Amino acid sequence: MTSPNAAQVPTIKSALKFFKVTSYITGIFLILIMVLWAIRLIWSADVWIGGPDGLIALAQFSVDPSTGEKVGLPGPQIPNDFTTVSLIIHGWLYVAYLFGDFRLWTLLRWSFLRFLVIALGGVIPFLSFFTERYYSKVAEADLKKVA
Template identity: 55%
Template sequence: MSSPNPAQVPQIKKVLRFYKASSYVTGGFLILLMITWGIRRLPFLGFDLWLLGPNGFFSFEQYGVDGEGLPDVGFNLTVWILIIHGWLYVVYLFADFRIWTLMRWSFTRFLLIALGGVIPFLSFYTENRYAKMAHEQLAKLEGK
């Protein structure tokens, strides 16, 4: 494993801030996703979160097989949380890729960071651990 290019330190610091932000946002949406999955999948629940539906601003709507019984108006927040997390994960992977390439880390480290966007709470751990590693490497590179 080689060390980062000293000329790229300012760029690395910006990418590191971007990585940290994407890590927290993606991790937060993953937790929301897991909550909505639980509300949807647990046998005694079987609800989707609904916004601006026929039963008010925010409601739990029970559904049958293949989404039968869901309102025709409003927004299915459960589905939107899934979609938003998917796109945030793409942004998280991009941030992971950028920090990985600039820091010149091993491919295994890239994969471990990437898992943070799909395993609940792992993004918070990986952000803490690898951001700290990056800051330490940058401090050594800058001679601090």
């Protein structure tokens, strides 16, 4: 690995800040998804937004064995099911997280294995917090070598 160019230091610091922010936001949404998944498995319920039971409510459901569809929800699933909404938001946040990972990887000229380990942080619960902490320190150490 070669060390980064001194002229790239401001760009790398900006990319590092972006990576830190996206790491935490993506990690928080991934934990939220795990909580919503647990609610779905344990209580057979989805968190419903803006339904007939109020702004936020738990909507119990059962699964029709012949079709595999959920029965008993207060309306169409896509617009009001908070689990689905949070999955979509996490997907887009993961794209931003991968972009931050890619920027650091290219600017600091890290190995591809490092890129993959950081990328896993957005899909394995709690890993983004550890990868952010560890690889931010590695990036800052690399920047100190240049200065």
